[in-house]
Amino acid sequence: MKRRDLFPGVLAGMGLGNLRTDTANAAAAASGAGPGVSTFLQLDPIENFRQAMRLQRSLEDADDILHWYHFTMVAVPLNATPKAVVRWEGIEFSRHQKIGEHRYRMHGHNLSFPRDLKTGEFVDRVVNPVSGKVVPVPPMALTQDPGLIRSPAGVITLDKPALAPRPDYKVLRRENGFVKVDGIRVPPDSWPVTFLEMGTEATPVELFNDSALKWLPTQVSGAYVFPWPAWMQMNGAPGHMFAAWSGCKLRSIDELPEQFRRRAEREYPELLTVDRRAFDRPIPDLHPG
Amino acid sequence: MLEALRKALSLPDTIPDASRRLTIAALPLGALGIASTEALSRGAADPLPAAATGLADDFIEFPDRREKFKALFRLERDLRDEGTTLTTYQFMTYAVVYGSRPQPIVRWQGMEFSYFRRIRDLTWRIHAHNLSYPMHLTTGEFVSYAVNPFTGATLDIRPMKLLDDPGVLHGRQCYLPLDSKTTDWLDTFHVIRREGDLIKSEHIRPTPDGWPAMFIESSCSTVTRRDFLDTTITALPFQSAGFYVFPFPSWMQMGERPGHMIGSWSGRRAVNGVSDLPLRFRERVQRENPELLSPRWGELERSLSPVIAEALES
Numbered sequence: 001m002k003r004r005d006l007f008p009g010v011l012a013g014m015g016l017g018n019l020r021t022d023t024a025n026a027a028a029a030a031s032g033a034g035p036g037v038s039t040f041l042q043l044d045p046i047e048n049f050r051q052a053m054r055l056q057r058s059l060e061d062a063d064d065i066l067h068w069y070h071f072t073m074v075a076v077p078l079n080a081t082p083k084a085v086v087r088w089e090g091i092e093f094s095r096h097q098k099i100g101e102h103r104y105r106m107h108g109h110n111l112s113f114p115r116d117l118k119t120g121e122f123v124d125r126v127v128n129p130v131s132g133k134v135v136p137v138p139p140m141a142l143t144q145d146p147g148l149i150r151s152p153a154g155v156i157t158l159d160k161p162a163l164a165p166r167p168d169y170k171v172l173r174r175e176n177g178f179v180k181v182d183g184i185r186v187p188p189d190s191w192p193v194t195f196l197e198m199g200t201e202a203t204p205v206e207l208f209n210d211s212a213l214k215w216l217p218t219q220v221s222g223a224y225v226f227p228w229p230a231w232m233q234m235n236g237a238p239g240h241m242f243a244a245w246s247g248c249k250l251r252s253i254d255e256l257p258e259q260f261r262r263r264a265e266r267e268y269p270e271l272l273t274v275d276r277r278a279f280d281r282p283i284p285d286l287h288p289g
Numbered sequence: 290m291l292e293a294l295r296k297a298l299s300l301p302d303t304i305p306d307a308s309r310r311l312t313i314a315a316l317p318l319g320a321l322g323i324a325s326t327e328a329l330s331r332g333a334a335d336p337l338p339a340a341a342t343g344l345a346d347d348f349i350e351f352p353d354r355r356e357k358f359k360a361l362f363r364l365e366r367d368l369r370d371e372g373t374t375l376t377t378y379q380f381m382t383y384a385v386v387y388g389s390r391p392q393p394i395v396r397w398q399g400m401e402f403s404y405f406r407r408i409r410d411l412t413w414r415i416h417a418h419n420l421s422y423p424m425h426l427t428t429g430e431f432v433s434y435a436v437n438p439f440t441g442a443t444l445d446i447r448p449m450k451l452l453d454d455p456g457v458l459h460g461r462q463c464y465l466p467l468d469s470k471t472t473d474w475l476d477t478f479h480v481i482r483r484e485g486d487l488i489k490s491e492h493i494r495p496t497p498d499g500w501p502a503m504f505i506e507s508s509c510s511t512v513t514r515r516d517f518l519d520t521t522i523t524a525l526p527f528q529s530a531g532f533y534v535f536p537f538p539s540w541m542q543m544g545e546r547p548g549h550m551i552g553s554w555s556g557r558r559a560v561n562g563v564s565d566l567p568l569r570f571r572e573r574v575q576r577e578n579p580e581l582l583s584p585r586w587g588e589l590e591r592s593l594s595p596v597i598a599e600a601l602e603s
Contacts, residue, residue, distance in 0.1 A: 036377060036559060038398070038567030040429035068344070070482065072491065074505060074534075078387070078547055081496050082505035082534050084478050089346075117478055120348035169393065171427055173379075178528075180555060182381065184393060196383060196391035200530060200555045219487075221509060221530035223553055225391055238387060238547070244532045246489055246509040250344065257346030 041172040041179070046102055049152040052170035053104070055181045055201050055208075058215035061098040064274045065108075066091060067220060068256060069247025072117070075130050075232065076225075077239035083129035085232070085241075086137055087120070088112040089260050093271065097279050103151040107278040110142040111264060111271045122263070128232055135233050141268055146188055147278060153289045155186040162285040163189065179208040185224075194240050197224035201249070218249045337483060337514055349481045349488070355411055358461040360481055362413065364490045364510050366459075367524035370407040373584050374524065375400060377566050378556025381426070384439060384541065386548040392438040394541070394550075395446060396429065397421040398570050400559070404584035405459075409601055412460030414467075416588035419451040420581050422573060431573070442542055450578070456588060458597065464494070465600055467593065472600035488517040490527075503549045506533040526560045 043051060050059065057065045072087045094108025114137040116123045125136045146159040154165030169184040185197035199222020207216055223244040228234040232241070253261060253272050264272050339345060351357035359368060366374050379398050385391040399421025405413045423446040425432045435444050455468035462474040478493040493507040508531030516525050532553045537543040541550070559565035563582050566574075574582055593601075 035568040035571060036557075036565045038377070038379070038570065070489075070491070072478075072493065072507065074493070074507070076503070076505075076534060076549070079502060081502050084493050084505075084507075087480075118480070120480060120482065169427070171429070173429065175379075175555070176557065182379075182555070193388065193390045194385075196385065196551075198381065198383070198393075198553055200553075202528075202555075219511065219528075221555065223532045223551070225385055225551065240385075240387075242532070242534060242551070244507050244509070246491070246511070246530065248344075248484065254343065256343050258340060258343045260346065261343060 037174055037176050039174045041174065043172065045152045048170060048172060049102060049150075051172055051208075052181050052183065053150075054214065055172075055179070055203055055216055055218055056183065057094075057096060057106075060214055062096065062276075063215070064093070064095045064252075066093050066250045066252065066256075067247060068250050068260070069220065069245040070115075071112075071243050071245030071247075073241055073243045075128070075228075075239065076242050077130050077237060080130070080239075082242065084117055085129060086123070086126045087115045087117055088140065088243075089115055089257075090140070091256070091260075091264075091271075093274070095274055095276060095279075097276075099149070100151075103149065105147065105149055105279060105283075107147040108145060109271055110140065111268055112140040113260070113263060114139070128234075130237070130239075131233065133233060135231055137231050139267065141271060143271070146190075148186075148188075149283075149286065151289075156287055156289070157186065157188040157190075158283060160189040161283050162287055164287055165289045174205065175202075177205055178202040179205055192227045194225060194227045198222055199245075215251075216249075219246075220248060221246045336518065344485045345483050347483045349483060351481075354461045357479070357481075358411060361479055361490060361492070362459065363523060364481075364512060364525050364527060365492075366403065366405055366413065366415070369523050371405070372524065373402065373404045373562070375402050375559040375562055375566070376529065376556055377559045377570070378529070378554045379424075380421070380552050380554030380556075383551045383553070384437075384537070384543070384548065385551060386439055386543075386546050389439065391551070393426055394437070394444075395432070395435040396424040396426050397449065398424055398567070399449070400566060400570070400574075402581065402584060404586060404589070406589055408458075410460070412458055412462075412601070414456060414589060415459055416456040416585065417454055418581060418585065419449070420574060420578065421449040422570065423448070437541060437543075439546070440542060444540055444542065446540055448577070450581070456591075458601070465597065467597055469596060469600075472596055472603060474600070483514070486514045488512050488514055502536075504533070504535050507531055524558070526558050528555075528557050530555045 053059060068091050070087060070089050073085045074082050075085050076082045090110060090112025092108055092110045094106055096104045096106040099105050114123050115121060125134055128135045146157060148158055149156040154167045156165050166186050168186055171182045173180055180200050180202045182200050187195045199220060201218040201220045203216040203218045207213060226241050228241060362368060377400050379396060381396050382394050383391050384394055399419060401417055401419045403415055403417035405415040408414045423432050424430060433446060435446055437444050455466055457467060458465040463477055464475045480491045482489050490510045496504045508529055510527040510529045512525045512527050516522055532551060535550050537550055
């Protein structure tokens, strides 16, 4: 089976498509429809790692993983009402390579374009709702992530490769027709302290149960907390930003929405390609954990 | 495409009342004057055709606020004159302390039970309650304590029962909390977009007067394209994910530390009602608060304040 053939499976996981109003509810009750399923998968640490890797990325020894999403940014000033600022459409394009048993090296980048909160049109300026100023918003190309090593022991971020792995939060659970992984990202040690990223990825149970599938289609949602970006011109005011996203894992750039792809090809063509040369750089003093 | 969408999504303003509930699903297709997926399969113009290349990615436009509101209410509640919506979810709460790395605190499993009645034109009165039980972050076992990673204190965490929501009017003018002191309706950011064969409704809700200043709630509800276009469905089965920012609760014992909490949830509509709740959760509610497994219709019998009555007239 080709990986892209799996996409209809995400719909199957919705699992409720034909249920309607009370007539259907009554029918379901009459047929003895049971309670909803909500269980935590009891896996040993290695299997937990493998299945999280399979959901979030793939179990191939070397692969490129493309996530596409929309997200909305909210300003959270201290002791004031949070306010929505701008929405974005973007990708995270990452690659991994197996470097040992259950041990992978990963690198990646992100590219996002700002869109109007209400119309969804691409924009290049917005009103900062905290200051009232119109501020220019440039596209966001994040290419400075140092990379990381992930294993059942945790995560080593490659800005501090000699440090021991930090525990990685990945909890797998079943919710009716879906298997979900709740994850909290371990940020590079050198990143600002006001940073948190958490998310959930979900795939249909029937695909998850097919162990022959090393790559699974997922729906993704998540959020992150981060310091004021320079374009917000907050001049040291206390507070931070918050953003929430929703999207999916795509197999390749051929599946990117056309408008986004055209713009990315025009303005950042290099970010639509996979540069695996990062894997050729040695990692001196890498912690063995 | 917009014209086809308008046709397909133009739900009637007059929606059969509750006494005709059982007949709605039995009506012949098209009896409500609406296109349906079955109609599309018979050759009607597809309002949401596949993209020529790549994943379909559109913002869906509506002819006016009424149509957009109906699409939202069908996604989040139910377009019948009287109904209930039960949502089941898990969520994690995080503490964000300025100058420190944010930390996860505790996981929860919960439900939101809302009950609503159409009181005028396209305006519904909604009341709701929430109940959530704390769970261990990684094992998922029910717990009654957690460690505050910032203070080291062991926290006593009780089930979270939200029973004092004043209720709200929701209509094409947007939201008006029933304890509002003004007739000003609160607007929201709301976008419905298509993502391949899924429809996503992204909604950022306002902070009502009197709520903690640091509060905002956003959600993304996902339904299938097939369900979305089948207008015989008055309450769409959705998957939902969302986030909210709120002040430190007292049980966190944060003193004067500047910061706030974040909650992130993932859940779904319990399409079959209470019987569709996860078993272990439902059994605990039955044991401890069985009254919360039923809608509290009495809330809707309380009279509306003069301010709210005036807002309804305007």
